[in-house]
Amino acid sequence: MQRLPEYLKRPIIDTEKTKTVRRILKTKCLNTVCEGARCPNKGECYSKNTATFLIMGNVCTRNCRYCNISPARPKPLDADEPLHVAEAVRELGLKYTVITSVTRDDLPDGGAEHFKKCVDEIRKITDAKVEILTPDFRGDKKALDAIIQAAPDVFNHNIETVESVFKTARPQGNYKTSLEVLKYIKENSSLITKSGLMVGLGETLEEIEQTFADLKHAGVDIITIGQYIQPSKLHLNVAKYYTLEEFEELKKLARKAGFKHYQIAPLVRSSYQAMQCWQDCILK
Numbered sequence: 295m296q297r298l299p300e301y302l303k304r305p306i307i308d309t310e311k312t313k314t315v316r317r318i319l320k321t322k323c324l325n326t327v328c329e330g331a332r333c334p335n336k337g338e339c340y341s342k343n344t345a346t347f348l349i350m351g352n353v354c355t356r357n358c359r360y361c362n363i364s365p366a367r368p369k370p371l372d373a374d375e376p377l378h379v380a381e382a383v384r385e386l387g388l389k390y391t392v393i394t395s396v397t398r399d400d401l402p403d404g405g406a407e408h409f410k411k412c413v414d415e416i417r418k419i420t421d422a423k424v425e426i427l428t429p430d431f432r433g434d435k436k437a438l439d440a441i442i443q444a445a446p447d448v449f450n451h452n453i454e455t456v457e458s459v460f461k462t463a464r465p466q467g468n469y470k471t472s473l474e475v476l477k478y479i480k481e482n483s484s485l486i487t488k489s490g491l492m493v494g495l496g497e498t499l500e501e502i503e504q505t506f507a508d509l510k511h512a513g514v515d516i517i518t519i520g521q522y523i524q525p526s527k528l529h530l531n532v533a534k535y536y537t538l539e540e541f542e543e544l545k546k547l548a549r550k551a552g553f554k555h556y557q558i559a560p561l562v563r564s565s566y567q568a569m570q571c572w573q574d575c576i577l578k
Contacts, residue, residue: 299535302521302560346392346427346565347379349412350405354396356429356466360454360492362525363396371401371408380415383422390569391416392450394427399466404429406437410444423447425488425568433471435478442483448516448572449479450488452564453509456501463495463530473512480513486575490518490564493544496533502544506551516555516571519544520562536560 353366372378383391393412398405406428413424425448431437441449453472454460460469472489480487489509493502509517519541524532536544541559548556555575557567 298523301538302523302535346394347382347412348394348396349375349379350395350398350408352396355399356397356464358454358464358467359530360463360495360522360525362529368396368398368400371405376408376411376415379412380419383416384420388420388422390423390425390447390572392425392427392565392568394450394565395429397429399432403437403440404431404434406431406434406440410440413444413446423569423572425450425565425572427452427564430467430471430475433468433474438475438478439482442479442485445483446485448488448568448575449483449485450490450516450564451475451479452490453505455491455495456497456505457508458501459495459497473508476509476514477512486515486572487513488516488518488564488571489514490520490562492522493519493536494522494532494534495530499543499547503547503551506548506553510552514553515575517548517553517558518556518562518564518566518571519548519558520566521560 348363350371351368352363353368354361354363355365355368357365379393393409395405395409401408409426409428413426416422416424424446426441426444426446427450428441430451431441451472453469453476454467455463457469460467476487476489479485489512491502491505506517521536522530522532524530538560545556545558548558555571557571
């Protein structure tokens with residue numbers, strides 16, 4: 295594993311706020327992608343009294359080669375999880391929350407109805423805005439219709455990488471299916487749509503520009519881009535660490551592609567400063 299550049303390192307933050315977040319999550323028996331995916335922004339987000347909830351278990355039916363969440367046979371869904379997520383949102387006093395999940399190809403609807411139940415429960419007992427970051431549901435339109443009915447404030451599905459790298463990074467996924475998911479949601483609802491990708495997996499600038507064009511054609515409103523960081527020696531190697539100057543170039547390419555709303559920086563992840571992205575989108 296390559297040594298991390300200094301600008302990718304984050305200090306450990308351990309305060310009363312971060313301890314409170316961990317206590318609430320543990321009490322409610324909830325998982326977060328912050329822990330499961332070893333997010334570098336975990337301390338910052340916990341210190342701001344927020345976290346990204348990871349529903350439907352902590353193991354995945356797919357084996358994406360960049361992800362730190364383990365592949366395994368998942369347990370049955372926890373029927374109480376939607377209520378527990380809502381209670382955690384209330385106890386944390388969140389105004390905006392992000393819910394994501396492992397991929398559940400073992401479920402007939404991929405877990406779409408479970409997402410809907412989480413959104414419904416949050417809205418029953420809080421005024422929080424809700425962003426959901428979903429798997430592709432294998433492109434199943436009935437599952438996507440359930441998501442549309444849930445009416446989250448933002449629908450997020452990550453393309454993750456350019457098409458040439460996609461099958462290496464996500465062998466059980468499909469680049470075009472992910473685009474079709476985003477396009478279907480946009481064409482059949484008024485939801486704000488969002489997607490993100492990692493850089494540093496061997497892509498070219500021309501391929502990034504093509505991915506921007508594909509996402510724009512799919513009607514995506516918000517994009518996020520961050521540096522891929524190898525979770526362990528068993529995961530895909532980092533082909534390149536982009537410099538801060540190169541991230542500024544990516545911002546120019548995003549603007550050139552027509553995106554007005556984006557978060558682009560080395561440590562940006564899908565849910566990083568998600569509320570700010572949403573606010574920018576509805577105010578412009």
